[in-house]
Amino acid sequence: MRTVEIPELPEVNDLVKNIDIKKDVDFKSIETAHRKWVSEIIDLSDFSHCYFVNGLEDAIHHWKLTETRPCQKLEGEYDYPDTIGEPATVCCDVPGQYMNQELGRSAIPADIKNDRPLYLSIPSQADGNFFNPGNLDAPIILDCSYVGSTDIQKINVLKNTEQVFFDFTRGFGKVVQGVGLVYTKQPHVSLERSKNWNEIGIKILDAILSNFTVDYMWKKHKQEQEQICKQHGLKPADCFYLATTRDPQYKGHRRMRWNDTARICITSFFAKYKQQS
Numbered sequence: 001m002r003t004v005e006i007p008e009l010p011e012v013n014d015l016v017k018n019i020d021i022k023k024d025v026d027f028k029s030i031e032t033a034h035r036k037w038v039s040e041i042i043d044l045s046d047f048s049h050c051y052f053v054n055g056l057e058d059a060i061h062h063w064k065l066t067e068t069r070p071c072q073k074l075e076g077e078y079d080y081p082d083t084i085g086e087p088a089t090v091c092c093d094v095p096g097q098y099m100n101q102e103l104g105r106s107a108i109p110a111d112i113k114n115d116r117p118l119y120l121s122i123p124s125q126a127d128g129n130f131f132n133p134g135n136l137d138a139p140i141i142l143d144c145s146y147v148g149s150t151d152i153q154k155i156n157v158l159k160n161t162e163q164v165f166f167d168f169t170r171g172f173g174k175v176v177q178g179v180g181l182v183y184t185k186q187p188h189v190s191l192e193r194s195k196n197w198n199e200i201g202i203k204i205l206d207a208i209l210s211n212f213t214v215d216y217m218w219k220k221h222k223q224e225q226e227q228i229c230k231q232h233g234l235k236p237a238d239c240f241y242l243a244t245t246r247d248p249q250y251k252g253h254r255r256m257r258w259n260d261t262a263r264i265c266i267t268s269f270f271a272k273y274k275q276q277s
Contacts, residue, residue, distance in 0.1 A: 005267040007241050009173040009217070015207050016175045025206045027052065027197055033209045034166075034181060041147055041214060042155040047164060047183035052197035052205075054178040056145045056167035060084065062182070063141060063163060066189040071141075072112065073119040076126025076255035076263075078143065081119055088119060114138050117162070121145065122155050126255045127263050128242030132156050145170050145180075150238045151218045162186075170239070171217055172208055179204050221270070228269045241267045 031050040038044065053059045057080060064071075064084040071081070071088040082088055091112050112118060114137040121143035123130050128146065130153045140161040147155075148171020157164070164183040168176045179201045182191060221240040229236045234243035243264045253262035 004242070004263075004265045006169055006174050007221075007267045007270060008175075012172045012208070012212075013175050015211060016204055019200075019203050019207055021200065021203065023203060023206075025199075025202050027202060030202055030205055030209070031181075034205070037209050037214050038144075038147060038166075040152045040154075042144060042157060042164070044157075044164065044183050046157070046161075047185055049184045049187055049192070051182045051184075051188055051191040051195070052202060053180045053182050053191070054198060054201065055169060055180045056080075056143070056165055058178075059163075059165040059167070059180055059182045062188065062190050067117065069139075070116050071119060072116045072138070074126070075257055075259065076124065077119055077121055078125040089113075089116070091118075112136060112138050117141050119143065123147070123150055123238050127244050127261060128237030128239035129244075130155070130238050133158065136160070141165075146239045148172060148214060149217055149240050150215065151222075152215050153238065163188075168205065168208060172212070176204060176208065179208075181205075224270060225266065228266050232266075232269070234264055234266070237263070241265060241270070 035044050053062065060081050061084060064081055067085065070086065072091055073081070073088040074091050116138060117140070118136065118138040119141045120133060122133070123146040125143070130150070133156065136158055137160065140158050142157065142161050142164045144155065144164055145167035147166060148168060162185060165180065166182075167180040169179070178198065182188065218240045225236050225240050225243070228234070229243050233247065234245050237243050243266050244261050245264060246260045246262070250262035250264060253264055254260065255263055
């Protein structure tokens with residue numbers, strides 16, 4: 001079982017309910033605000049093009065349906081891109097190879113082909129943690145969809161990164177589903193043609209950027225996460241509603257072959273924690 005249950009966040013739900021749908025919001029101002037909002041985590045100055053998408057899956061659709069090269073990914077990455085077009089080649093597929101004993105995850109470098117786009121998530125979909133990918137020469141498709149659910153840590157954007165994805169569901173709950181952004185260095189093959197956006201989605205994004213800092217949710221829920229993990233023998237992940245463990249009873253939650261680290265979603269424990277407090 002590998003699913004993650006996105007938390008319901010009352011303050012975000014209330015914010016969305018009270019959005020002024022008549023308010024005129026300019027997309028360029030949203031882009032400018034978002035670049036500043038994430039600037040302590042990721043520098044987007046090399047990415048001159050920004051597009052609204054209906055969440056991470058929509059960003060992946062536009063990438064995979066216009067991608068002409070075979071793709072690759074690391075162990076434990078989000079498997080949704082494999083449902084569109086040809087499945088990506090997994091880079092770490094030799095037992096025991098590339099194991100980082102300290103971090104408990106498949107380490108880089110792996111068997112990465114320099115002529116194939118590498119789908120890479122930071123924070124990682126595999127365990128909900130930040131990590132430094134080191135020096136890679138492959139074209140990078142960078143998924144930053146967990147940004148908004150973590151503290152402020154710097155993401156090393158490699159010079160060969162072609163696209164950066166943001167999704168606001170993972171940081172701000174289900175009510176924000178279908179709100180995302182894609183940044184590119186060159187005009188996007190399909191998104192540049194339409195430049196359409198969901199008006200309600202843009203207004204939701206405007207409200208989030210205006211009312212919450214990029215690390216607001218992490219600060220608010222960090223104590224809960226630490227206490228829940230302490231009670232259940234888990235290690236807190238950088239994403240506030242995820243944790244990791246090497247306990248064999250969670251074997252079914254392991255996302256990386258040749259790795260005994262399991263990713264656990266602790267969303268269901270938050271309500272119990274509030275009752276106990």
